[in-house]
Amino acid sequence: MLALLKHLKPYRTFVIAVLLMMFAGIMLELYLPTLMAGLVDNGIAKSDINYVWRTGGIMLVCTILAVGLTIFVTYLSSRITQGFSRDVRRMLFTHVEGLSMEQFDRLGTASLITRTTNDIRQVQDVISMMLSMMTRAPIMLIGGIILALSRDVTLSIVFLVTLPVLAIIIFFVTRKVIPLFSVLQKKTDRLNLLLRESLIGTRVVRAFNRTQFEKDRFQTANEDYRDTGIRVNRILAVLYPIMMIAMNATSIMIVWFGAGRIDQGAMQVGNLMAFLQYAMMILMSLIMLSMAFVAIPRAQASAKRINEVFALQSAKQEVKSDIVLGEDVQQQGAVISFEQVSFRYAGAEKHALKDISFTAKPGQTTAIIGSTGSGKSTLLKLIPRFYDPEIGKITINGVATNLLDVDELRSLIGYIPQKASLFRGTIRHNLRFGNPHTTDQLEQQALEIAQATNFVNSKEKGILDEVSQGGGNLSGGQKQRLSIARALARQPLIYLFDDSFSALDYKTDAKLRAALKQVTEKSTVIIVAQRVNTIIDADQIIVLHDGEVAGTGTHEQLLKSNIIYQEIVQSQQMEEESV
Numbered sequence: 001m002l003a004l005l006k007h008l009k010p011y012r013t014f015v016i017a018v019l020l021m022m023f024a025g026i027m028l029e030l031y032l033p034t035l036m037a038g039l040v041d042n043g044i045a046k047s048d049i050n051y052v053w054r055t056g057g058i059m060l061v062c063t064i065l066a067v068g069l070t071i072f073v074t075y076l077s078s079r080i081t082q083g084f085s086r087d088v089r090r091m092l093f094t095h096v097e098g099l100s101m102e103q104f105d106r107l108g109t110a111s112l113i114t115r116t117t118n119d120i121r122q123v124q125d126v127i128s129m130m131l132s133m134m135t136r137a138p139i140m141l142i143g144g145i146i147l148a149l150s151r152d153v154t155l156s157i158v159f160l161v162t163l164p165v166l167a168i169i170i171f172f173v174t175r176k177v178i179p180l181f182s183v184l185q186k187k188t189d190r191l192n193l194l195l196r197e198s199l200i201g202t203r204v205v206r207a208f209n210r211t212q213f214e215k216d217r218f219q220t221a222n223e224d225y226r227d228t229g230i231r232v233n234r235i236l237a238v239l240y241p242i243m244m245i246a247m248n249a250t251s252i253m254i255v256w257f258g259a260g261r262i263d264q265g266a267m268q269v270g271n272l273m274a275f276l277q278y279a280m281m282i283l284m285s286l287i288m289l290s291m292a293f294v295a296i297p298r299a300q301a302s303a304k305r306i307n308e309v310f311a312l313q314s315a316k317q318e319v320k321s322d323i324v325l326g327e328d329v330q331q332q333g334a335v336i337s338f339e340q341v342s343f344r345y346a347g348a349e350k351h352a353l354k355d356i357s358f359t360a361k362p363g364q365t366t367a368i369i370g371s372t373g374s375g376k377s378t379l380l381k382l383i384p385r386f387y388d389p390e391i392g393k394i395t396i397n398g399v400a401t402n403l404l405d406v407d408e409l410r411s412l413i414g415y416i417p418q419k420a421s422l423f424r425g426t427i428r429h430n431l432r433f434g435n436p437h438t439t440d441q442l443e444q445q446a447l448e449i450a451q452a453t454n455f456v457n458s459k460e461k462g463i464l465d466e467v468s469q470g471g472g473n474l475s476g477g478q479k480q481r482l483s484i485a486r487a488l489a490r491q492p493l494i495y496l497f498d499d500s501f502s503a504l505d506y507k508t509d510a511k512l513r514a515a516l517k518q519v520t521e522k523s524t525v526i527i528v529a530q531r532v533n534t535i536i537d538a539d540q541i542i543v544l545h546d547g548e549v550a551g552t553g554t555h556e557q558l559l560k561s562n563i564i565y566q567e568i569v570q571s572q573q574m575e576e577e578s579v
């Protein structure tokens with residue numbers, strides 16, 4: 001929690017102003033019962049109307065000032081807390097953007113969303129409480145005790161009974177409720193996860209008639225969350241009535257013993273009224289403190305979850321040297337070498353890639369082929385450092401990629417993922433995603449090569465037509481073509497096609513590859529493909545089997561000597577013949 005509070009630094013002037021104004025406001029509030037005691041004992045009891053008017057007037061001014069200060073303090077506090085949560089949200093978002101894919105997989109998207117929204121909200125609420133109740137309560141408590149003692153020391157003995165009882169109750173209740181808060185946050189994660197999964201996959205859910213199943217799954221998680229929430233509130237529900245009973249019992253005792261003291265002539269009526277008000281202030285402060293005791297652990301559970309994310313070292317900070325490829329790579333192109341690379345996903349028993357070595361040269365196309373799950377996509381993902389090899393290294397022009405600045409490394413790459421991922425906005429917005437300075441001419445060229453011109457032109461607003469979230473209003477093939485055009489518009493030195501032609505028909509696939517050849521003369525192209533046809537012309541083909549290289553060569557060489565490649569080709573021929 002303290003680690004997060006340092007983000008309040010930019011608002012320290014505001015915080016100091018709030019504390020000073022709050023202090024002034026409390027002093028005015030504490031002064032009111034004293035004024036009232038005078039008004040009753042000196043004004044009303046002695047029928048001194050002038051005294052009543054004068055003191056009443058002062059009381060009114062004090063009240064107006066206190067109200068004014070409270071309003072201003074509330075305004076400033078909300079500026080501080082809203083600003084704080086905006087800053088932390090921004091920092092967390094930026095930090096998450098820099099995390100490695102492995103860290104991303106480990107935390108999970110749903111949990112990251114909860115941490116960026118709900119958890120920050122919990123911390124924001126407690127800071128808001130700190131700026132109001134938590135600072136107000138101790139000042140009021142101490143001030144109230146001093147002033148109550150100054151009114152009547154004997155009557156103050158009442159507090160010796162009530163205060164310890166209240167403290168014990170608060171202690172036991174908070175001890176029971178604190179562990180439940182982290183459970184509650186975890187259940188929020190689960191709710192978010194189910195919501196995301198079911199909303200994103202809504203078409204599949206409906207097509208497979210699993211709506212009821214999804215509803216039940218969500219209902220179970222929802223009720224589980226509700227039950228924990230009820231358990232928390234059931235415990236808290238005990239706290240406040242007990243507080244109220246304690247407060248009323250204290251009032252009764254004060255009035256009871258106070259009346260006796262008035263009878264004995266040891267106390268005046270106004271004094272008793274003031275004492276009663278101070279007693280209420282003391283007890284109210286205790287209630288406020290107990291609320292804080294409950295709120296702090298909840299925010300602490302959230303702060304811990306936020307700090308867990310901040311504690312993860314950003315992939316960008318892992319750079320250990322300041323080597324840059326600079327202009328050389330632009331002149332010579334990029335030679336990518338895998339040197340005995342092995343990789344295993346976090347928590348996986350088996351290696352996804354084992355002892356992979358090959359070199360991909362500029363101006364050449366390197367193709368990766370292999371059965372499902374053989375590690376093709378994983379191999380591509382290691383190049384932009386979505387993941388880092390466990391053993392071995394990947395170099396570009398002789399420099400290990402983990403020694404390069406991630407931004408520089410990725411600026412060389414045009415990555416076309418297996419599942420085209422587009423963003424809300426116009427087609428142009430998507431095309432310029434990787435290069436905001438793309439010219440109109442380059443944009444058109446990219447669309448031409450990606451065989452997307454026709455379908456883009458057929459849209460009502462052409463390139464300015466809207467793409468809905470995730471490209472929901474486009475076909476699979478259209479999404480793939482735009483995804484390819486987006487990479488082309490970047491004019492990168494390295495192209496990584498991850499099975500990016502799978503949704504294209506044979507004719508379009510061939511046309512696209514022919515067009516691509518003209519603009520990738522200087523580039524290093526690595527294509528992952530399922531179809532042999534797509535890679536038949538590749539300069540080298542790497543056959544992957546179970547995460548290992550089972551053969552390297554051209555189509556003809558492999559066809560002659562590599563059994564696995566022969567099997568792939570045969571199975572595809574059979575498929576084509578059977579169609």
Ligand SMILES: Nc1ncnc2c1ncn2[C@@H]1O[C@H](COP(=O)(O)OP(=O)(O)OP(=O)(O)O)[C@@H](O)[C@H]1O
Pocket residue numbers: 105345346348352370371372373374375376377378379418499
């Ligand atoms: N994020 C991940 N976490 C854990 N294991 C993973 C992850 N992604 C892939 N794997 C595993 O790694 C292995 C290789 O997967 P990869 O996606 O590289 O295969 P692929 O050859 O591209 O398959 P396909 O042709 O079906 O796309 C598989 O066994 C897969 O289950």
